[in-house]
Structure formats: C-alpha cells, structure tokens
Amino acid sequence: MFRILEIGPDGLVQVLEGTEHVGPPPEGFIRWIDLEKQCEADLTLLAERFKFHPLTIEDCSHFDQRPKMEEYSDYLFLVTHGFRLTNATSDPLETLELHTFLGEHYLVTVHAEPIPALEAVWNRLKGEGALIRRGVDFVCYLVTDAVVDSFFPLLDDIAVQVEEVEDHVLDGSGHVELSDIFRLKRLLVQLRKVLSPQRDVFALLAKRGEGWIDQRTAVYFRDVYDHVLRIHEWVEGTRDLLGNALDAFLWSASQRTNEIMKRLTLLSAIFMPLTFITGFWGQNFEGLPFESDGLMIAMLASCAVVPAAMVYFFMKSKWF
Amino acid sequence: MFRILEIGPDGLVQVLEGTEHVGPPPEGFIRWIDLEKQCEADLTLLAERFKFHPLTIEDCSHFDQRPKMEEYSDYLFLVTHGFRLTNATSDPLETLELHTFLGEHYLVTVHAEPIPALEAVWNRLKGEGALIRRGVDFVCYLVTDAVVDSFFPLLDDIAVQVEEVEDHVLDGSGHVELSDIFRLKRLLVQLRKVLSPQRDVFALLAKRGEGWIDQRTAVYFRDVYDHVLRIHEWVEGTRDLLGNALDAFLWSASQRTNEIMKRLTLLSAIFMPLTFITGFWGQNFEGLPFESDGLMIAMLASCAVVPAAMVYFFMKSKWF
Amino acid sequence: MFRILEIGPDGLVQVLEGTEHVGPPPEGFIRWIDLEKQCEADLTLLAERFKFHPLTIEDCSHFDQRPKMEEYSDYLFLVTHGFRLTNATSDPLETLELHTFLGEHYLVTVHAEPIPALEAVWNRLKGEGALIRRGVDFVCYLVTDAVVDSFFPLLDDIAVQVEEVEDHVLDGSGHVELSDIFRLKRLLVQLRKVLSPQRDVFALLAKRGEGWIDQRTAVYFRDVYDHVLRIHEWVEGTRDLLGNALDAFLWSASQRTNEIMKRLTLLSAIFMPLTFITGFWGQNFEGLPFESDGLMIAMLASCAVVPAAMVYFFMKSKWF
Amino acid sequence: MFRILEIGPDGLVQVLEGTEHVGPPPEGFIRWIDLEKQCEADLTLLAERFKFHPLTIEDCSHFDQRPKMEEYSDYLFLVTHGFRLTNATSDPLETLELHTFLGEHYLVTVHAEPIPALEAVWNRLKGEGALIRRGVDFVCYLVTDAVVDSFFPLLDDIAVQVEEVEDHVLDGSGHVELSDIFRLKRLLVQLRKVLSPQRDVFALLAKRGEGWIDQRTAVYFRDVYDHVLRIHEWVEGTRDLLGNALDAFLWSASQRTNEIMKRLTLLSAIFMPLTFITGFWGQNFEGLPFESDGLMIAMLASCAVVPAAMVYFFMKSKWF
C-alpha cells in the first residue's frame, strides 16, 4: 500500500495516493514514498521506477535483515530496527524493521507493519512543509530518530522488570520464577543482536557528511548515534546485573531448600536423645529400678529439660 | 572427476567432460571447472595446466583448511566452508569444504564430496548462459552464496533444539540429558571456529572490488558478508543462551534431588514425635499410669493430631 | 539562575548578575557564564544570544546524557559527569551532570544542582584573575578537573566497603548481606557506564590541541585523561574482586548451612547405636537373659563407651 | 656444537665441521650454521664473527624467551617455539625453543636440545641443493614450518584426551580425576601463552615481503601463519569445551554424592513408619488389645504393605 508525501518548489505539501505517482519526483520536488505491507507487485514497481538494485529489492521482501547501510551509485540503502513490547508471552518482543532508500530527492520507506513512530513523523510533516524543505536526509533523520527513540519506553519497561526480579531475589519472597529471568535474558540477547550493527550504521551516517548526508544533518545523526550508544551501554550493564540476579536466584532457591532441611534435621536431632531415654527405660532388664519414683521423675524432667537445653543451645549458636 | 562448463563469445553454454579440456579457456571463452573427489593425478593435472602454486595444490589434497583468501599473481585462492547436519550421533555436523581458484577467465572448484548447493548452481547455470556472461567472479559469488545460505536450515534446526532444551529445563520435565546440551555446545564451538575466518574472507571479497572482483559483483559479496555476520551474531547469542540453559540444567537437576530429600526428611520429621510418644509409653516404669484409659485415648489422639498439625504447619510454611 | 564571571583586558575580575549580561563578551573580555537549575526560558535565552544549535539546547533540558564531546562550528559542547554518595539507601549514587559550551572567548556551564567542585573553582577564580587570563580552555580544564577529582573520595569510600565485605566474607562472621554486595555491584556498573565514554572525551580533549584547546592547556587535559584512566582501571579491578567476593559469599553461606547439618547428622549418628542397644534389650524374648547383672552392666557401659568412642573417632577424623 | 651446511655458486652442498668455518659465507655462497647445546664460548664466537647485537647473544643464553621477531641492521632475529609431549607426569609439555638469525646469505639456528623437525629439514637439505638455492629465507621457512607442524600430533593427542575426559564425565563412569582436567587446562594455558606471540611473528613475516623475506617466500610464511591461526582457534575452542567439562565434572561428582544420600534417606523413610508401628505395639498400656490375633495379623500385614506401598510410590514418582 503506497502513500506519497510531496513538496514542490512552492513549499506546498501534497499527499498523493495511487501507484502512478510512485517514482522519482519531478525537478525541484521532494518525495517521501511510504510502502506498508509490501507485496511482490509493489516491489517490482519500485524496482522499475527507481532502478533499485535487485539485491535491495530482494532484501525488502524478507523482513529479517540485520541493521546495515549499503551505498549504491544512486541511493543509500538503510535497514534499521525498532522494537515493541507485546502482551504475547511466547515472544514478547516484536521487531519493527524499517527499510529505507535515501536518494537525492526522494526517500522510500518500506515496512511490513504500521510503525507508530513513523506514523507520527508522517503526520507532523504533512503539516510542516518547512521540515521537508531541509532535505530528504533530514526527513530520513526524523524517521530513524523516531524509530530509535521508540526503544526508550521499552528499556524503561525492562529496567522495571529487572529491578523487580532483583528485589524479589534479594528479599527471598519467592515471587520470581526461573523462566522470568530467562525471558529477560532472551530479551537482552535479542536487543544486543540488533544494537551492535545499528550502532555501526549510525556511526557511519554521522561521519559520512559528504555524499548522501548533508553536513548539517550529520550533526543530527551524531545525536542518534549517541542515543544508540547509550542504549547499548544500558543493555550491557543490565546483562551484567541480570547475570548476578540469576546466580543469586539459583543460590537462594537452593539455600531455601537447604534451610528447610536444616530445620527438619534440627527437629530430628532434638528427638534423638528422647528416643534414647525412653528406649533405655523400655528395656526389660530386671535389674533396672523401674519402681523408683525418683528416677521416673528424673526421666520426666530430662524429657523436658534435654530438648529445651538443645533448643537454647541451637538458638544461641544461631543455628535456626 | 572433472566436469567443465564453458561459455563462448557467442553465449553458447557447453558441458565438457574429459581431462583434455582441463586448463585455461581459449580467448573469449569462460570456463568453470569442477573437480569432485579429487585424486593425486587430478591435482597434478591442475598444477600443470594452470601453473597453480604448489602450496595451493597441497592445500587441495587435505580437506581440513580454515576459511581463507590468498592472492597469487594469476588467481585468487579461496577456501569456504558449508555445513550439513547428519544423523550420525557421534559427529552430527559434516563440513563441506570448498576450494576455489578464481582466475581472470576461469573458475576452478575442488571439493571432496558432492555439495548440494553447488550442484544447484551448476544446473541453473547450464540453462542460463546470461548469468555466466556476467563474469567468473559472479559465478564465484553464486557458488559461495549458495554454500553460505546452506547454513540457514542448519541454524533453524539448532535453534529448535536449543529452544527445546531450554523449555525442558524450565518446565523441569526431565526430558533433557546433559549430553544433549554438550552436543549443542560442541556444534556451536565448531560453527564459530569456521565462522570467524569466513567472515574475514567475505569482508575482504566485499571490499577488494578492484583486482579480482568487479565493483558490480563486490556489491553481491557485501550481501554474502552480511549473511555471514548475521550467522555469527546468531551463534554468539545462542551460545549465551545455551550457557544459561546449562547452568539452569545443572541447578535444576541438583534441585530435584534436593527436593526429594527435603520431602523424605519431612516424612522422617513427622514420625519423630510419634516415635517419642510410643517410646514413652513403652517404658517399664511401674509408676506410669498404664491402666489409665484417658491417657491411652490422649496417646491415640496425639498420634493423629501431632502429625496432622505438623503437616498443616509445613504446608502453611510452603515447605512442601 | 545565571551568574557571570568576566575579566577585562585590564585583568579586572567582575561578577555580573542578571540576564542582560548573558551573551558573548565584548572584544578583549572573557566570560564564564554559569547556569544552575536551568529552566526553559534560560535555555531559550542562551540559544538566542549565543546561537547554540537546537540539539545542544535540547540536551541541556534533559540531564541524562552520556559523557560526550561534540564539535560545532562556533563552540565545543561537552557533557561530563561527577558523582556524589548520598545517604539514601535506594539510590546511593547521585550523578552530577555538567554541560559545558566552550567558545573562543566564553565558557557556559549548565547544571541542575549545585556542584561543590564547580563552586570551589568559581570562588578561586573570583580572586585570581591571572588564572582566567590563561584562556577559557584553561578555565574549562579547571572545572572538569575538579569534577573528575571529586570521584576519588567516592572511590576510597567504595574501596573501604568492598574490603569490609571481603573481610567479613572471609572470616565468616556473617556481617554481610547479599544485598550489600549487590548494591556495590550496581554502583560499579553505574560508574563504568559513565567512565568509558568519559575516558573517550578526555582522550579527545588531550589530543585535539589545535582548534579549541590550546597546546599548553592540552597538557593539562592529558593529566585529567590519566586520572580517568586510573579510575577506570580501579573500577575494573574492583569488579573482579567483588565478583570473587560474591562467589565466596554464596559458597560460605551454603557451607554454613551444610556445616550445621553435618553436626546434627553427627549427633543423630551417635544416638543410633544407643537406640539399637536399648531396643535390643527392650525385646520380649523370654530366652534373653534379662536377669543377668553382668549384661546389664555391659549394656550400661556400652551406652557410655560407644558414643564416647564415636566422638573420639569423629574428632580424630576432623569431622567436627 | 656447531655444524655447517654450505652451498656454493656451483650448487655443490657441503657439510663443514669445526669452528673455523663459523662466520659469514664467502661471496656467492650460502650457509646454514646450526648450534646445538650452545655454551658461552660458542656464543662469543658467533658474536665476534657475525657482529651480532649483545642483546640477541644474551637472549641465546637463556632459553625462556617468548616468540618474537626483532629486526637489526644486518639480520632478523627470530624466536619460535615447538612442543613435545613427554612421559613425565609433572611437566608433560616440553618446549623446544629455536633461535634463528636470518642474514642476507646465512642462517644461524641456536637451540638447547635436538629438535626432530629441524633434524629432518637438515637431512633433506643435505641431499637437495636446489632447495637451498632458493635462498636462506626459504631455508628459514622450511625450519620454522617444520617446528610449527610438530604442534599437530600434539593437538591430536590433547584432543583425544579432552574427548575422553568429556565422555567419562558424561557417562558418569568416574574414570576421570579432577587432576586430569587441571593438567589439560594447564597444557592449554601453556600453549596459548606461546601461540599468541607466535601468531604475531608469522603475521609479520608473511607481510614483510620486502626486506628480509623475498616476496615468493612470503607466500610460504603466509601458509605457516594460517597454520598457527588454526592451532590458536583450536586451542580457544578446546578451552571452552574443557571449561564446560570441568563444570559438568564438579556437578556430577556432587550429584553422585547427593544421589547416594537420597537413596539412603529413602531407605530411612521406608523404615520410619515401621518403627512407629512396632513402637505403638511396644507400649505398655493395658487397655491396648495385645491379645487380638486380628490386630496382630493387621500389624504383620502393614509391616509388609506399608514399605511396599512406599517403594511403589517412590518408583512411580521416579524418586529412585
């Protein structure tokens, strides 16, 4: 489904629909062509009108590329990733992959599903022609910046979860499951897999001022690069903390079991001398003074004193 | 066993057989010579006809090279690796090693066993002369790309297995064996050993547009490089997850044993007071009121109440 | 809240207040403008008077940037971080973020809260005009150096805590909590997140003598760079030691529980033979010589000797 | 003990003995001087005749250098390491250190003990004058290649041992000792300490075609470099696997102990109810119906049924 945002030399912003407008803009015009839910036919159309390289067209039909930047003679091809947390428990992290063709006078964005960040930029640009007049590279900046910034609520969300896990592990309340920690680890692995190539892409965009990105716009990409770096460092630090939380979780789960066993063993130990005492007087030796009331009282007393003494000793030794 | 694919200046594709055609093609022709199950005599023939360097010929007789690219004055020598999962339990990963000589007008591929990916390219080229006309470097791209792409089903297969292991570890169903995890670890170590030099090879091919690879073909090698990178990152991420799975497996196996012991100890603890009670009334003190029915009923009651209370307490404390 | 320190060509230092003096200094003058608790209006004023880039102005309104250095056509934009330990248990490390604009004749510092290190430099400069005359880059050095040096008391503080943790873990006195170790780990992760970009910033400042930093001042920045490196290495070394302390803590906590269980099991083992002996003579076989005084004495003796022998054996085997 | 291999312009190979021939060869001649079991006097002689730098002479008297390449004005000084497995249990890895001086027309090799690989090259060259005629750098290649290739049988040997350890750990047969794993770890640490500088040496030799190594010979050193890289990756992969094997070993040894304890505790648990039953009827309450044959049969039955039921339950729960 194509939609086109065009600004003419007169600064008038127009929203065009229909495939007949797909193609490089006329002289003096700037075009942003957005293709959502791309099908085979759409891509063929793009290839025809823009002469895009077969490899990039092929990339656009499989949405499982890693972030990258490839320079072609006529355009720059970018793949960037955003993320969205979903409620699905099986795979809670939905990747929003955005393919961008940045030409001299046009920007073509291809994505499988609606990307909220891109939508926001679209609507903002519809109203503000001045922003588009700063060049397609600036529009490209706006879009990729919005995609990268959509990471931050995600990070906050994960941070809260990691902190919860850590707190629950430390207070030993048992509200954490091993699978929670594994889910978070998996999330971080997935994020890291995307972030390190994404970092490289924006480092290149920030530097390569000459060529496709204007020097003035490169400053903005430097800013995006900085955000990606910050996210990357956050992920590394969080991985570290989560690794510790996992260790502590495993340990405290084992420790909990051990603690229970220790208490049960304490209980057994307390009854052990009692068993001996009663066993002793359960013998059938005729020589034993079974009729002595004094001994019986001593027996009764020791049945009370021995366990009490043991409990006192255990408590003093902090064995409980 | 040699087989030769030749295209003349007239665009006619010919399949030649027999050792007399082994050698550089005539002026204007392009040749792809494929040598399967190489023997000493075949390699000597190649060395004679093409003047290949003794070191490269020697490499071709031992199929245990690491991926590499070596430039010689007349040709480029490439070693790339593909993989195939086999059913053998002892060594489930079969390496498909491909040695390639890329000259100006010829491509020589040497391999010990039939490589399905190469076979597919061969058959495709037999029918499409146009593809060969784009140069031997493009044919070289087609072959190496096919070899690299044969990694992906393998990765999917491993991914499924890792996920299964992880799930089984987490649900504690005990369907995992330590040897399963070790087998997967070994697989990943083996993959990584190949992937990091392979990555370097394709990075070089993608950059060194001048020389042996045409600028237009280098774009395609950049694509292959990207795939190798993606595989590499996948392997790193999977190693990370598998390491966690191993930790969790070892822990949960220990934990399972501990849990059982805890329950058994609980059982012992419940019987401990009973042993004391019956032991107490098993004493032979004559002073004890053995004929008291009230005490007997109290004894009987406590034999029921004490364990019940303990079970209640343990359950409330979530010790079960 | 703006405040301005100005030195004229006559070497006279003046402290100006009020927004009308905010702006580049007159010819021959040098100005340091310090903005604390910045509000929207203040930043707008700065943007107007100094023509600062919108991105840097935006950065100044969110105090969660990572340390960085950005070059603009008219000025250098620096973000550096200091730290302060607070008494708050929840988040004991307060970040002091300092944003600096270094122009040819002016220095603008923006921060949210009062920074003691900056305050000290301000007061020192108020008295010593000579220091300011060495150029704004030197003033910038004084400020950033003071911020970095404010790390050291923090490090000493953490070092003492880590050592305490380690000592308590080793002597097994149980004065450590898992949460203490986690708090320290978190501190180090936070420090590291700041230090590695900060290191890069000062490396750049130390090298880029030409341009914004005078060659003579660059020597001083090299010194700051060296301090940052030292802090960085300290953090790495401390992380290593803390990781070991964590391992040892978890182990010694488990070990303590195991030791107690071992002793309880020893106790049970000692009573086991006694239970057998008394049980034996508790049997009702009429054939057993219950009236033999010799056996009774033997029984009494073994009730004393057997546990004594076991205790002796256990002690000799160092099982206690 | 010196021995000298000389080839004249006429292609005649001569083996010279005696110290009078030690020194640079006459015009048009090429010399390989091999010094085994060097003593102070020999080194002084070398220093005098060849004007070797005092530092390199000093290096030759202590055979504990790390692999390195040093360029001097007249010659290249190389230190390379080979290895040999010995039967000694204390230190099973014997280092064969080879010091090489590569001049324009001469090669001087110094080593403490006979190196089999070097011996083989010596004997081969004695017969093949043509090989020496390719220059001293080629002779140098032959020697260092032989030394590096002597790693491979060692690797195979270690690989077999690691695999055995892993297999024994996995099948739990208990044929592994902790000290076996430590010995292998120590071996790998030792190998790695040598391999990473050795890799750098050969990388330099492979690149620096101009100067001491001819372009044609540099191709051969590239091959050696590749072998060293392969060994290095092998060591890294093996370290990884061995680390896992260690984890699994420690775990399975603990697990074995735990398993035994679990079974013993199962046994105790089975007897616990029996103790209660017999204890119950061992009481002296007169109210208890001791003369009831029905109860006695019930008692006897429960002594059989209760443990049987427990064993059945434990087996069903897979607690055994």
Add this chain to the structure above:
Amino acid sequence: MFRILEIGPDGLVQVLEGTEHVGPPPEGFIRWIDLEKQCEADLTLLAERFKFHPLTIEDCSHFDQRPKMEEYSDYLFLVTHGFRLTNATSDPLETLELHTFLGEHYLVTVHAEPIPALEAVWNRLKGEGALIRRGVDFVCYLVTDAVVDSFFPLLDDIAVQVEEVEDHVLDGSGHVELSDIFRLKRLLVQLRKVLSPQRDVFALLAKRGEGWIDQRTAVYFRDVYDHVLRIHEWVEGTRDLLGNALDAFLWSASQRTNEIMKRLTLLSAIFMPLTFITGFWGQNFEGLPFESDGLMIAMLASCAVVPAAMVYFFMKSKWF
C-alpha cells in the same frame, strides 16, 4: 636527599653532593641526579633549576601515579613501577614507584624509598664511565630495565605459591585457606593494574627512536618491552589457573562436608533395619512367639547379617 653522578668530556666520573650542583650540567657534561625521600623544598628546587612543568612536579609529590610517559618540550617524563614482596600479611606487595625526567644531557630520578635495583645501577655506573658516555637515554634504560627485572623473583615467588595452592586443592589435604587464594588473586589484580599501562609506556619508548631515545638505545627498550609483555602474559595465565583453583577449592570444601554427611547417613541407614527388628520383638502382642528359641537365634543372626550385608552392598556399589 640529592646525589649526583656526573661525567665530563674527559670521561671522568664524579659523585657530587649538595644542592648547589642540582641543575642542568655544563656543556659537554652528563648528569644523573637521584632524589630520594623527596620533600617540598627539593621539588621546588628541581622546578626552578630545570624549569619542569608544574604538573610533573605535582606528580612527584604524590606517589600513586599509574605508569605513563609524557612528552614535554624539554624533557620526557616517565613513571614506572617495580614491586617488592614484604612480610606484612595485610598488604604483601610494596610498590616501588620511580619518576624519571629524561632531558638531553641529564636524567633526574625521584623516588620515595630506596630501590635496590636503582642502587645497583648507581654503583655499577660509578665505576664504569664508559656506560654513561653512551648517553642519558642508555642510563635511563639501565635503570628502568633493572626495575622491570625486579619483577621476576616476585613472579617466581607467586608461581610457587599458586602451584602449592593448586596441589593442596587437588590432593584435598586441606592445607589451603580461602583467604590464601584471595590474597593471591588480589596480588594478581594489583600487578595487572600496573602492567598494562607499563606495557604501553615501553612500547612507546621502543618505537620512538627519534626524539628522546636514540635508535641504538631503542633496541634495548624493545627488549624491556618484551619482558613486560612476558610478565603480562604470565599474569593472565596465572589468573586463569587461579580462577580454576578457586572453583575447585570451593567445590572440594563442599564435597568434603557432603562426603562426611554421606557416611553418617550410611551409618544411620545400617542401624535402621536393626531398629525395626528389635522394635518388632519389643511389641507386647501375646500372639507373638516370644518363647521360641529358633526365632531368637534368627533375630540374633539377622542383627549380625543384615548390617553386614548392607555394608557389603554399599562397598560393592562404591558408596563409601
């Protein structure tokens, strides 16, 4: 306390004392000024006479710098570290920090405490004027080389301790304490903190032949660089081994406790059936054949046979 070694153009070596000779040497002379136990006044004197940069003078008053090399217009400023093992248990590693100013005709060394290695060089130079005539850079090499070589006895000492720890851990003799391992870890962390910047310093000295270091002397610094590299690799390898030793120690300590518990549990298990047997015949059922001598003998037999059979079974299963 200053002392000065001066050599004139006539090759005469003189030892001067007194502060009046502190300063650059006269034309044609070379001076090494050594300052031990520096005080404020001494440093001020140095700053005055040599015009040293305030930053370097400030560095000399705090002996806690990291190894570094800083180039100033007139001289090179070096900080290098040596180590000495002390008998103090609290902090067994004493750092010997040496600050060196290397000018064109003078060398100034500043240190807090007497450094044996430096003392040895001083005495050697007093006698050998020829060595000083090779230039101050060579004197600088002699001093720093001596400082670095003083690492080696330290390393041997640590190596012996690590090996002892490892052996004791493996033979399970219990002669190791956790604190021993921690002390060694701490030593290695401290060494590493110094070694990695020291390595960089000597790499720079070895390369920067032009400038302050003569090409001929740079060769010697290359040698020192090599030694530092060797020490660095040694530390890395030892850290690895010590990490394994720590794991094994923690495990074997736990394992020892577990072994004891296993044996105690075995003991309990052996007595369990006996308790049942005696308990059985302790019942008061009148139906039981208490007067049967055959059963009594069977009872007595089973009291002997059952435990014997169990011990036999446990031994056969290698449960002991």
